[in-house]
Each structure stands twice: as C-alpha cells, then as structure tokens.
Amino acid sequence: MTVAGGQPDLQRESLPDAAYAAAIAGFGSMTPQRLQRLLRGRQASAVFGDLLATRPRLVPRMMRTEQSPGHGGLRAAQIIDAWQRAAQATDPAQLWSDLVASGTAVLRRGDPGYPSRLTDDRLAPEVLFVHGSIAQLDRPCVAVVGTRRATHYGTDVAARLGRELSGAGVVVVSGLAAGIDTAAHEGALAPEAPTPPVAIVGGGVDVVYPAKSARVWERVRVAGGIVSEAPPGAPPEPWRFPLRNRLIAAVSLVLVVVESHEAGGALHTVAAADERGIQVLAVPGSVNSPASRGTNSLIADGCGVARDVDDVLSALELACAASGLTAAQRLGLGDRSAAAQQPCNGAGVKVELAADERAMYDALEDVSAPFEVLCQRSGVALSAGAVILEHLAAKGLARRAGAAWERCAAPRPR
C-alpha cells in the first residue's frame, strides 16, 4: 500500500499489526468506544495509514459515533484532526521496540492470547497491554474487589479469600487499588496459593498507583500478570476506573465484594457484572461499620452472601471435594457459635482467663474499640485495663488496630 508522504512501505510492513494498534490506542481522546469503531474489522496498519494521509472518508464514520447533540460534526472533526497530528508525530517502530524492550505484550481482539471471555463482550477492548502472562484467564476466575478505605476486618477477609481461592485452583482477579484489592492479591500470592493471579488496572501497566503498592505490583507481575486497556505510561485518571471495572467483571465467573461504602466505586463493578449476568456475592459486615454499608445493602437487595471460601466456591459450582477440603474439615467449620464462647488462641487451644481478663475479653469485639470504651464496658479501672489488654495480646486473644483494640479473629483450624 503506497501512501503519499508517508514512511517507506517496506519498513512499515515489517512491523506487526499490533504495533499500529498500540500506537493508535495511545492517541489522546481515545476512548474504548472510539477505538472499537476505528479498528473494528480493519487492519490497524491500514487505519494508521488513513490517518497519516488525512483521508476525509474517516469523518462520516466518526460522526455516526459521536452522540453529543449539536456538536457532533465539529467535535468529530477536531478529534480526527488531533489524531492525524498525533499519527504524524508517532513513530510506530520506535514505540514497538520500546514495548518489546519493556516486556509489554500487545493483544488485539481476535489474537490467540486474547482472553476468550472478553471476545464476545458488548464493549470488548480492541487493544490490551499486558505485563507477565494472562493465559490463566481461561481457567475459572473469581474477582475480589472492595473499597480503598478498608478496615482491618475487610483486609483480613480479602486476604483469606484470596489465599484460599488460589489454593483451590481459582484465578483471583482484582484491580490493585489500595485496600481490599491489594489485600486479596497479597493473599493470592501466599506460598500455599499456587494459582497465578491477574490484575486489571486503570492506568498504564507500568504506572504503579498508589506508590506504596510497588511491591505488590511487582509480585503480581512476576507470579501472574497485569493487564490494562490504557497504553504504558498513561496516568491513572479517574475516568479510566469505571472502564477497568467493567473488564474485571467481564473476565470473571463470580464477583465478590468484600467491603464497600455506601456509594463506593466497587458498586460500579457490581453493575457491570449484573449487566453481563455474572453472579455477585457480598461479604456481610458489622452494621456499625461504614465500610460495610454498601455490601450490607447489596445483601439486603438480594445479592448472594459470601461468608467464606466455600460460599464462593459453591457459587463457582466447584465441589468441595474437588478443592481438596476433607469432610472432617468441612464439619469443623460449621460449629461457629461454640467457638465464640470459649476463647481459643491461634492454635485452637482453649485459654484460661482470670475474672477481670474474662470481663475484658468479653468486652472486645471484632470491630475495634478504643481503650477507654473497653474499660467502661468491662468495668475495669483504667490503670488495670492497660496491663490486662497486654496480657490478652500475649495470649493471642486480642490485638491492636491502630490506636484501638479488637478481638483476634481465630483462624479456621486446618
């Protein structure tokens, strides 16, 4: 294909189509809808050539897509102008060699490595950028998502779910946001959890956000894969996150929301899952905790409940036997009420407590409470209360949560 004023054919045609797709995906004002309409059914190199040569026949096609009334024609023309300028300024060969050097794979819809569950999605992404490997997306996937402002209870549950799901052979998908997402992946990266996880992020796959999650990003990238619709280097702008949430919902078979505030972003992921007929489970929480208001509302509206990994797995229609838990262990799980009465430490050994220690232990709850409140509840004096709590901590029955104290959640006996 010859082009007036373009680069020599030979050089262009030796580049894979994905290079041009990656270049086009990097243009400004490129939303997934626009990218889909530009590239659907065409070779990316051809589209790139069109833009370079400023072919006017692109404009009517774009006009059909712009829905803003009254501005349709003018806005489309401006956008295409900007793309044409960007096309002239981009060197696809350089871009491609940069991508190859950084280890980023580019997948176009229809390519062999493209996740099968995404191919038929209503708004399937045309181009995906990948670090690591996402081949495991063809295995059973469960998404574990939640609020960034999580409580210790939420991160505990998310980590446990991540670990046990991964141990059961399920791929854990999440967004690498602070709070629940990171906790779920940290659980999924535990030594006893062999299944590689997948993270779907809003910004570029190389843009670590937030900065303190750098270690988790690296671990997920090495052990599993990170995928994004945005080109490498794209900052995590707010408008990208609802789009990323739809991807998380689309690749999974079950969506678990661990904690959400009343109007949290995780609820958008729930909406995306509902649209696609994917089952949503919510983890119940304390009615006093603002971080559980969203999840409790979901349950009140009829969504399924996820108390533990078994609830998730049965939603996933995998038998307990297939996941490796024996019958005896399953039976031991049901007896929760008895365990609550008798304080057991982490090893499941029952612990003897003195009278005032017992009073303080009963005053502790799963939700953390400040020291003064605990002393009032238990009737213990301030001066004695501090040392009693330290004794309980030494026995593994209590622990600090920030400046407050909470009961140590007795882990499931294995």
Added chain:
Amino acid sequence: MLASISSATLLGVQGRRVLVEVHVSAGLPGFTVVGLPDAACREARDRVRAAVLSSGLSWPLRRVTVNLAPSGVRKTGSGLDLPIAIGLLVAVGELEPDAVAGCAFVGELGLDGSLRGVPGIVPLVHALDSGAVVVPPSCTAEASLVGRAVVRTARSLRELVDALTGRTGWPELRPATGPACTRRSPASDLDLAQVRGQLLGRFALEVAAAGGHHVLFSGPPGSGKTMLAERLVGVLPELDDTQLLECCRIHSAAALSLPARDDHRPPFRAPHHGISAPALIGGGSSWMRPGEVSLATNGVLFLDELGEFPARLLDLLRQPLEEGVIRVARAGWAVTMPARFLLVAAMNPCPCGEGSGPGTCACSAAQLARYARRLSGPLLDRFDLHVPIARPRAREVIGADHGESSAAVAARVRAARAVARARGVVANAFLPAACLEAHAPLSKGAERLLERQLETGSLSTRGLDRVRRVALTIADLDLRSDHVDESHVAMALELRAGRAGLVANGLER
C-alpha cells in the same frame, strides 16, 4: 567637663548595662551621640533639648559629645533620654556629681520634660547594680519586682533635678495597682471538673504535669481536646520565686502586662497557626522581642490544630524542645533566650477529622500524604504522650457526675514532682537515659512486655527510653508502689497509642 551616668538597654530578654558619658567642651556648638545608637537613641538629642529647655534649665552653646559605652554594641530604645539629660546637666554644672553618684537612670523624656515609660523595665533594672535607680512613674511597679535597688521616681525633669539637689524630697511611690498588674488569661475559672468523661485524657494531663512530658491529643473535632489542654495550667505546680521573676522579665521584655503579685500560675501561651516565625520564636523588632516560646517558659505552649501549622514553623520548635533555649541571630549579633516549656498540642488525625476509627476517614490518599508531610516523624517523636480522644457519648455529657477538680489532681501532681525532685531532676522528662536503670528498675513482667513490643516493631529503641520515663512518672503517681511495674509500663504504652493510630491511617510510612 565629663559626666558618667549608669543606665541600661534591652536586647532579647536581657538588659545590658550602658555607661552614658557626656563630654562638654569648647568648640562650635553641636550635639553628637556615638556608640552605635539606633534611630530612637539618635532622636534623643531633640527630645533632650526640648525637655531641658521646657524645664527652665539652660542649654549649653558648646560642643557636646555623648558616648554610649560599650561603644561596639548597638543601643536600642528611647530609655537613654533621661541619663543623657542628667549627664548633660552634670557636665554643664547644674547638678553636682555627688548628687547622682550610685544612681542609675532609665526613662524617656517628653518635650515638656515629663518622664515617660519604656518597655522591658524588669530586665533593665535587673541588669543594673547601682544602689538606687530612677524610673518613670508608670514603671515603678515593675521596677520594684526586681527587689534589689531602691526605686525612685519623678514626674518631670524639673522635679527630678530638684529632688537630686535636695531642694525638695522624692515623690511618693504609688502602690502596686493599676494596669501593670492585670490578671492574665486564661481565666481562673477553668477547672478540670468541667470536663465530662474523658478519663484517659484527664489521666494524660496528670501524667504530663507530673513528669513534664509533652502531650499530643488527637481526635475528631468537638471531642474536647482544646478543653483538656487549657486546663493543664490549673494542674501544674505553681511557680517559685526565681521562676516567677524569670517570667516577669520575659513578659516585661515583650512589653506585655505582668501578672498580679499573688498570681503564681504558670504562663499559658496559645499561638494561632497563622503566626509568623519571629512572633513564635522571637527576634522581631530592633530589640529582639521574645517570642511565644520564650513567653511560655516555665509554663505551657499550646498548639491547637497542629496539622494547620506550616512545617517550617514546627521545625523551628526543635531547638527549644531539645535544648530549652532559642538562639536568634540577626545581622550583627545573636541573642539567646530561654524557651523551656511544656508542649501541648491538639490535632485531627486526618484532614477531614474523622479518621480516628478505621474506615471512617473520607480523605483521599493525596490529602493524607499532604497532611503527613507537615507532621514530620522527628516532631511527633518529641511527644511522650500521644493520646487518642474520642467524642464523648451523650450519656456522658448530659447529667453525668462531675469529674475530679483541678485541685485534687494538682495535689497528686505536686506529690509526684516531690518524688522526682528527690532523684535530682526537676521532672522525670529530664532524667538522663543513663540514670533510668538506677532510678527506674523494671520488674520482670515489665521487661517481658517491653521485649515483646520491641520485637513486634511497635516500639523503637528511642521510644523505649520515653516509655520508661513515662512509666516512672505513672509509678510516682501511683502511691501504692515504689518500683516500675508491668501495669505502669502497659499504661505508658496505652498513653502513646495515638501514634499507632496515625500509622494505621497511613499518615506515616
């Protein structure tokens, strides 16, 4: 003819002795002042001339040279008007040298010859060692506080000359009433009994007062942090005479009104977070006015809304907190002022104020990071007590019984301070680390508890010393035991739990 008159000038909170030498000789009429006078001192020439003429005395048509010795040190203020006038009169022969021998003079002159007051009389008089000192009438109350010299006054230059020559007697000193001795804020009706609930906060005040530990209250708006902090002064022991004199000197140097004679309460300063750096640490204006940290010496410096203070201001507090003095340098000279105070601060745990419980904070990560940048680790480390304060429940506020009054708590604080004095320190916070082992041996249970904390990383080795000192103070307050017990250490750890609360909110790395 040469005359030498004793006087003093103010620098920081110290007075510096100045010898005013006046030399009259033949030559073209002129009047020069040498010895690095500042603008106010140089203007003395016109004021003295008008005052002398208004008093019916004659102005010499000779060459007059005034030297303010030591000549290499800058002289500030208008207090040298009077000694210059007296020196001139002696040099000219109007007054006998014997009449002014052993007498120092400080004061400003009006154009009609009246004597006007100058700021900082207490440190000025403190610096003089003459037997008698003549001050303007408005300054006699402050001058008599020093107690060393005989204080004399006169209403005008004419009256003064008459008294010095013996033609009339000295005017009577007015007794110590009037604006120089007004009661300072905070009002004395602040009592700890007005605080409802907040048992941990009250106990923290008690420990802070007994051991001299800096305390930080952290909690949501409306939880009572400011109320608690204001009542700390009522719980601290009263000032003794040396401390009271030091406070008077500093307040006088800052041109503030002094406390009443019988008011021995420690000073309480609460600068707003919009304060300027010279106002906070001192050094503003030509005579290096002492700042809030000096005015709070021997008392309490309260920083409300610690998160709103600019980081550079909080950084300036490090030297006073470490060394107990503040060194201010300007072009030409440096001055050291005392700055030993008990620091109390109140802060919200995060910009929206609601971050005390987990999951309740509405701030974004960027907002939290910005907030955290202001509160540096080294500054937070200075606080031995870091107490989380929660909003009181309705049951506590309405109809609850009153808590203990300030007087009851103050009595316990006094007893604990007496125990500390027996160890040779003013308060436990000043106990050197080397003496901790000797004076505060730990019981076995306490050792195990501290080991556990060190292992889990919730306590650093620097924090360990602080916890031991606070535990020692708690043991001093606990009359039932005479060694540092596990319960004391556990309470000390609980009193700094607020720090862990900040970490959990992501405020610290």
